[in-house]
Amino acid sequence: MSTTSIAVPRPRGSRFAWGRLPAPLRYGLIVAALIGIWQAYWVIKDPSPLLFAGPREVAEAFWDGWREGNLARTTWTTLKILAIGIGIGALVALILTAFAALSQVGEDLLTILVSILNPLPGVAILPLAMLWFGLNTNALLFVIANAAAWPIAINLNTGFKTVNPTIVAVGRNIGLSSRRLITDVLAPAALPHAISGLKTAWAFGWRTIIAAELVFGVAGADGGLGTHINNAKLFLNIPQVFAGLVTIALLGMAFEFVFGVLERRTIVRWGMKTSR
């Protein structure tokens, strides 16, 4: 695989070349402009503070939330449940794909499970999970694991199926044992698919857990970010609602960044995924 870049001629004659500014500055300026519009709306239209909050109030609420530990604690709770849930989902996916790689029955089972369960939105099984597990973390874990398992399984299965047969032949030729063929050849060869499966799982899991926590509501001291937002709304603490949303957005961006770094250090560097 080779990276092809097409040289696009820069438009000439424009006095101010936006595209020539460094990317962080470009993005920073747009964010600043959006916050400016937000502030202008807040000042000019003066909406009810029971419905809306201005940038300054939200920034203060965000700062207080993190300093007092409220937001930090709920964020930590959510991330912990999410990580464990995705971990369980990934384990289930790994077992199912291994089974699928080894036998036709396994392959058929995976195909059917994926086609039934993957289109199901994660939160749709929350009512059942609450009945089965009660109003506790286990119900959330079950829902997250279900949301994460299927995208990972689909991608891993494709990844293992599309490994270049020449590479496998080379692996056997140089004397690799079956175990090392899996860890040293099949696993890295399937990495692009594994990463994209994990990205989708993360996205599904993240949306699912926030939605589930909003429904869940009353998890008391153990509540996560969704609970935090819901509670803030109950107490009409609108800046705190916004602070929760900002936290969610920032975490989403952080994870995009982490996955981006991971990809650049592995599959992009190895030419297994073309970078943009």
Next chain:
Amino acid sequence: MLSMDGVRLGYWGRRHFHLAVEEATFAVAARERVIVIGQSGSGKSTLLKAVAGFLPPAGGTIAVAGRRSLAPGPDRAVVFQEFDQLFPWRNVLENVAYPLRVNGWRRKAASARAREYIELTGLSHAVDKYPHELSGGMKQRVAIARALALEPVILLMDEPFGSLDAITRARLQRELRAILERTETTLFFVTHSIDEALILGERVVVLHGVPSTVREIVDVREVGEPDSPRYAEMRIHLRELLAIEGDDDVDH
């Protein structure tokens, strides 16, 4: 070093067994360079796969250094035709050193030996590069270095230059010949190109027919350079054996 005795090879389709090689009997002596030549579908690659241990013979025996149970192994290192035979996640040095590590070499020793063979194939300037940063010719050089570094009992090559442009192919053929002479490597090389066979080989096994049999085994040691009369005669002789009609050259 390698002996084939009444070897019969084929693949199982959905219901039927498709015979590719009906009968092949020949031997490759130690330090000898033997080229198997045949047209598409003559089962020449199948023959190589069987020697490499990827395909058990349906009849007859294949013995390498006296051994008849041939699981795939580094004593019969293979260079394939495909450019994507390198591990994309390892750089040039690691691609050559890793198979040595797998076979019990210590890190430093494997690395030193890998550098030696990378130098032999003229890629010292590219040790840090990843395969996707290399040209097709460079990739094949790495694959050759990787196979040679394993110091195989017999080196197996399956049309390694088949996907290269004519100029690069000619250069690599010359270089490979020099390297093989220097390292005294025993070679089993499969191709459909008469010129490649004449440049690289000492003896040429001509496969003919579908399923194929060995039509003739030709000694090409004394043919000389491509502009010599002996070379031209031998070229015509091999073309006749392969039953190539008209002026089309199989190389082009």
